[in-house]
Amino acid sequence: MVTLYGSAISNYYNKIKLALMEKEIAFLEELVAPSQADAMLKLSPLGKIPFIKSDDGYLSESQAILEYLEDAFPANPLYPAKAFERAKCREFIQHLELNVELIARRLYAEAFFGRTVSQEIKDEVRAKITTGLTGLARLMKLSPYALGDRFTAADVIAWPHLQMVSFATQKIYGQNLVVDYIPGIEAYIKMIESRPYAQKISQDRTAALAAKLKNK
Ligand SMILES: N[C@@H](CCC(=O)N[C@@H](CS)C(=O)NCC(=O)O)C(=O)O
Numbered sequence: 630m631v632t633l634y635g636s637a638i639s640n641y642y643n644k645i646k647l648a649l650m651e652k653e654i655a656f657l658e659e660l661v662a663p664s665q666a667d668a669m670l671k672l673s674p675l676g677k678i679p680f681i682k683s684d685d686g687y688l689s690e691s692q693a694i695l696e697y698l699e700d701a702f703p704a705n706p707l708y709p710a711k712a713f714e715r716a717k718c719r720e721f722i723q724h725l726e727l728n729v730e731l732i733a734r735r736l737y738a739e740a741f742f743g744r745t746v747s748q749e750i751k752d753e754v755r756a757k758i759t760t761g762l763t764g765l766a767r768l769m770k771l772s773p774y775a776l777g778d779r780f781t782a783a784d785v786i787a788w789p790h791l792q793m794v795s796f797a798t799q800k801i802y803g804q805n806l807v808v809d810y811i812p813g814i815e816a817y818i819k820m821i822e823s824r825p826y827a828q829k830i831s832q833d834r835t836a837a838l839a840a841k842l843k844n845k
Contacts, residue, residue, distance in 0.1 A: 631656040631698075635678030637837035640730070640789040641691045642679040643830050647785045648695050650826035652705040692722065695782060707782040714776075721768050721776060721783045725790055728761035733794040740797040751801055758798065762810035771813045773820055780824075788821045789830075 633649065633656050635642035649656045661669070665676045673680040673689040680689040683701065688694050699707055708715045735754050738744040770776055775783040791807050791814065798806040807814055821827050 630684070632659055632682040633657070634659045634661040634672070634680050634682070636660060636662060637830070637833040638841065639678055640793040641677075643789040643834065644691050644786050645679050645681065645694050645698075646830055646833075647789065647826060648698055648707060648782070650829070651780070651785060652698060652702055652707060654698060654702050692726070695785070699782070707780075707785060709779065709781060717768075717776060718781050718783050721765075722786050724761070724768060725765055725786060729758060729765055729794060730790040732757045732761055733797050736797045736801045737793075740800040746801070755798075755802060755806070758794070758806055759810060762806060766811045769811060769814075771817050773817070775817070784821060788818065788827060791818065 631649065631654060633642070633645055635645075637643065637646070637658075646658070661678055663669075663676050663678055669676050672682075672687045675689075677689065679691060679694065680687060681694050682688075683697070685701070688697055695707070708718055732754055735750055736746055739746040768776075769787075772778065774780050775787045791811075795805050795807045795818075798804060822831065
């Protein structure tokens with residue numbers, strides 16, 4: 630049995646949750662916040678979420694987790710069969726995480742956690758996200774899925790990350806840069822959100838956000 634640790638408000642957590650659901654792997658969820666406690670650092674070396682426990686042990690880093698799940702549970706594959714197409718999927722994922730999500734993450738302190746981000750950082754991030762999204766648009770096929778006619782790992786990752794980047798840029802710049810730089814993305818997001826597992830993840834996310842606000 631796989632246990633997924635973290636919180637339903639995290640886009641990286643929801644990436645793994647969607648992968649588990651789409652692959653129809655049975656799993657349990659354990660609510661864990663990021664932490665620098667010794668016990669946590671033994672399970673996730675930087676105290677980040679998500680991480681999983683499987684019959685083989687604990688594993689952190691969402692991309693390593695996703696690929697482990699694909700290797701250990703080959704049914705309902707999220708990667709195409711052909712080597713080059715698999716590589717195209719990984720190219721897309723790496724580009725999205727390194728050149729878009731990780732850059733936008735610098736806005737989250739202000740966008741979601743009530744802290745302040747300097748104007749200098751906001752300007753720098755805006756320029757970099759714009760470049761990253763322009764590149765991502767060159768890779769995205771949206772016909773109808775991110776990389777063609779099959780739902781793949783690229784969609785599992787595009788949906789939670791682009792949603793966060795949309796929220797953050799809308800909040801900080803008053804402009805949804807994802808919508809502005811990826812033509813056709815709104816219809817794509819709606820299409821992914823019409824899938825039952827994505828709907829369940831959205832509901833859990835809303836409930837987790839409400840619980841967090843109540844506990845403040
Ligand atoms: N590269 C990591 C990123 C995970 C990540 O950034 N998780 C956030 C929550 S969305 C976290 O734990 N942040 C707390 C921290 O950075 O200390 C992965 O792919 O799993």
